[in-house]
Amino acid sequence: MWKEFKDFAMKGNVIDLAIAVVIGAAFGKIVSSLVDNIIMPLIGILTGGIDFTKSFIWQVGDATVSFGVFLQSIIDFFIISFAIFMFIRLLNKLTKKKKEEVVEEEAAPELDTKEELLREIRDLLKAQNTNK
Template sequence: MLKEFREFIAKGNVMDMAVGIIIGAAFTAIVSSLVDDLINPIIGLFTGGIDFSNQFVVLSGEGNFASLEAAREAGAAVFAYGSFLMAVLNFLIVAWVVFLLVKMVNRVKAAAVTEPEPAPEEPAGPSELDVLIEIRDRLKV
């Protein structure tokens, strides 16, 4: 059983998947930074500095909370539509970045693939008719 497990792990697909997961985790940090540190501030400029992630409506009772975190700490039931909108926006941005990355990788792969050189043509040997004529001529002698 240990031998089978070792063979399974040594297969290329498993190793490729492991490398993909590790690279994916590192890429997640880069994309999160891109969204949080670069794109969201730009969106904030266009929306007048509104941070969507702090937009909420208190559903349970009365309360005037300064932030979503304060409302949650007080135990109030909140409808945090801003956090949801930011999650959707972040997803769309991540999907767009991944799309662009895959498109770029496909372009690089296509450029790397070169057409194989055609094999040099070997000189054609005598045709079947030529061989038969030669045999006939030799038999006459």
């Protein structure tokens, strides 16, 4: 059983997934910091100094509903989604260029001498038919 688990864990997909999760968490922290420390204060300035995390709070007794924090989370989500979209778009462009380079590098197959002769005959027949 241990050997099976080791084989599973050492496959490329599992390791790639683990790396993606770690990088994704770090990327999420960066974008959250961008939203919390730069974008939301700028939005607050544009809206007259409103801080969404401290505004839009509805309190009944001991219960508190923070619409501002939820709104900030929605903005955070859209910025993260857009950043991931732009990263994937860039990655797709780079891989597409690499694929095009590989296709260009593939040489045309060399023709057999019989095929070359048949093409020459075809071209001569075409030329005779157009001259008539």
